[in-house]
Amino acid sequence: MTLSRRGLLRLSGAAGALGASGSALALEEFFRPAGGFSAQATKVATCCGICSPACGLQATVENGAVRFVEGLPGDAHGEGHLCGKGAAGAQFLYDPDRLKYPMKRTNPNKGFDQDPGWVRISWQEALDTIAAKMQGAIDQHGTESLLFVTLPAPDLWARFMNAMGVVNRIDHIDVCFQTDRIVQRYTTGGKTWCNDFENSKYILLFGWDLVAKAKIVYANGIVKARSNGAKVVHFSPSYTATSRMASEWHNINPGTDLAVALAMIHVILRENLYNKEFVDSYTNFSAYESQIRTHFQEYTPQWAEEISAVPAAAIERIARELMASGGGIVPAHKKTLCANYMNATQLVHAISILNLLAGTVDRPGGRYFPRTINVPGVDGVYPPPAYPAKRGRRVDGRDKLPLVQETDTGLFSTLADGMLNKFPGMIKFAFWNAYTILAFPNPRKMEQAMAGVDFSVVMDFIPTDTVSMADIVLPSAMYLETSDVVVRDYNAKYPQAVARAAVAPPIFETRSAGYVAIELGKRLCPDYFKTPDGSWINPNVLLDEKVKRAGLGADFAEFRQKGIVERPAPFVPRTSFATGDANNKCQLYVPQFAARGADALPKWRPKREMPNAEFPLYFLTFIPGIHKRNTTQNNRLLNEIMPTNAAILNPALAAKLGIGEGQMVRVRSRVGQIELPAHLSQTVRPDAVLVAHGFGHRSRYLGAAGSKGVRDGDIVPDASIDDFVAAGNYGGASCIMDAVCAVEKLR
């Protein structure tokens, strides 16, 4: 047989590649003379972008590729180390499943069982199409028909949404720290990301597994605190790494932390244990003393013991110890606690009061405000024309919760209900930026809601489940490929800014969200994307301007050479607090809450769901320390460490139900069910089922994470905004852990 090129010509249709010069032509087309790539292995400094503390990182780069990443020696945040997620950074960058080019769907039928018939398109076509679809939705149905599921970041992206008057922007803050943000705004006057653990004498943790889950800087802080002799008390319904490191651990009934915190305030007031100097000078306690004392009278330790199962004597002792320590801290943090139950807003209010009574707000050993460098955003560098008023109905019903409406971030937990039941058909155009439906309670309902949207754009790094519902897919650049100025607001006792530098050229056609904002802005709201001289905003020039105006360097290149700019300064405790109080004092009693129909002081409210005859068990979830939410499971290195989830059951419960290690079980709730193997462990209570979040990606195209494990969210009910109003959930806590379930053995 002779294999000739004739067949191949038909095959390739490459009419130009005739004759013996075929290979020479191809070589010319796809190769160039050597000399462009930097072949030398070099170490390039930047900062991690997986979570917000921005630990210093150095990447070893060779041949235009990141070989590996490691901690940056001498950096105050990571102390030269990265966490497991950070250390696996190069694998995120080079995930073989990464989205590579803009694509459009050619099969209009959406769903996991459909082949979308993707075809590659140019960025130009993608952006033109998106702009036309957006404008079409606005013209026919108004701005309220647009849904943006995205953070208001970067600043260019926020400008684009503001310029378009987008009212339905939603991010995950309600499943994270929204309640704390709302409460602290009025109790201390800001968001205290910073916890001075290393100087703390007493650390009282409600729920937060900070040793396993937190930022390196906090985990190290706890270790230092223990070495310095600090006492650490941990209330948690599951035994975690933090419980192990704590001086004492209390197996509290799920969702009853509020009762314990209220009772501690009761004890502190009854025995006048509070830091009198701080409370009198810097809080509104004296102005509302009688209301405050009366309010907490009913919350006795005995009352709290019945609800929480924490002994009254322990509550009294811990309250006394915390106050006597002279430097105690009660941190509140994110999904581990604040957002998880219907009573989370009241809880973080009680926690804020405990810190105020301890007198350590913005004091050594306490929660303090970050000392930051003021780096102007795009609106500072190029002031925009006036933004249009935001008009239209809020699909998630956030306007029914005035304190949430003020923050204007939206609610994951009520979005599906709003789209399907409250305002069916209202959303016509959706833009998803780096969020998956796994992040929602009851994601199945969110899938139904998404299916009803006329046109969806998904911008992401990897083909998450959300991509299955997209009409256009945009490939996102990631933190090792983009440049920015990062101002640290964790552990910021003095101002610090870090250069995030593109350490490797972007591969394929990945682009940043800032690029998309500018390009859509040119097409839809051009006046907002011009500089004073009439030229388009250039992101590189903008970056240079930010650096220059913040005094970080002559331009970004110079700042990048420095890597980290620190401005050490003595810590001067704050004496004035912008809480809305006429005298600029911190507020225990919050009159602004009362004015908005909420409680001026935290009242006891139960969690949403309590065990009952049909669903006798608490459903608890956690995020493993090796993963970030639902975004890292496809990283092969992290997947190897923890590839899937299990139903973690106490051996006593398992014995009662006849369940053995590894046996398949079904977990059911009022909204759904999941089937997964059992894992028996003493770390969970006999009246609960514990399941790791982040697994159960249905996209079988995620080579590592696809079809592994189950979605914890399938057990967790979503909510209607009416549920939240009725329950006094005025901070919009998402109830992402507020569920009960039943478990049964499968054959």
Added chain:
Amino acid sequence: MTHVEEPAGLLAELGRALLRPPDGNPDEEREYVRLFLSPQGAACPPWQSVWPQDGGDPRLMGEAHHSALEWYRRFGFEPATEQEPADHAGLLLIFYAHLLEAASDDEVLTAYAGSHIAWLHHFSTKLEAEARTPRYRQLAVRLKEILTAI
């Protein structure tokens, strides 16, 4: 044994067909994306690093990228763009064609083929199994044949 006319030209054309989707044929265009680029997990990713032979994790820009670049540089070339990993099957084939045409000695050809062509047997088997259109089924068959023949 199969005789190949102008093997270099054939290899180069196969390489080209792997690097570029065909113009003006929507079905084949969709199939190209589904096989090689799909945002929902390409059936047959064309980068050598995604086919680790040592049991390592599949990834982009792995050892094969570095090694391929070394080969290209040794002969005075590098890929025209840094946005495409150097171990793309199309680039590797086109460069192999160049080595054949440049009448490189057997030792060089054997070494290069061992490092960067051998894995294409696995690739072409997978491609043959996955391809749903005539063009890509044929491409798989041709690739297999020529790899066996030379």
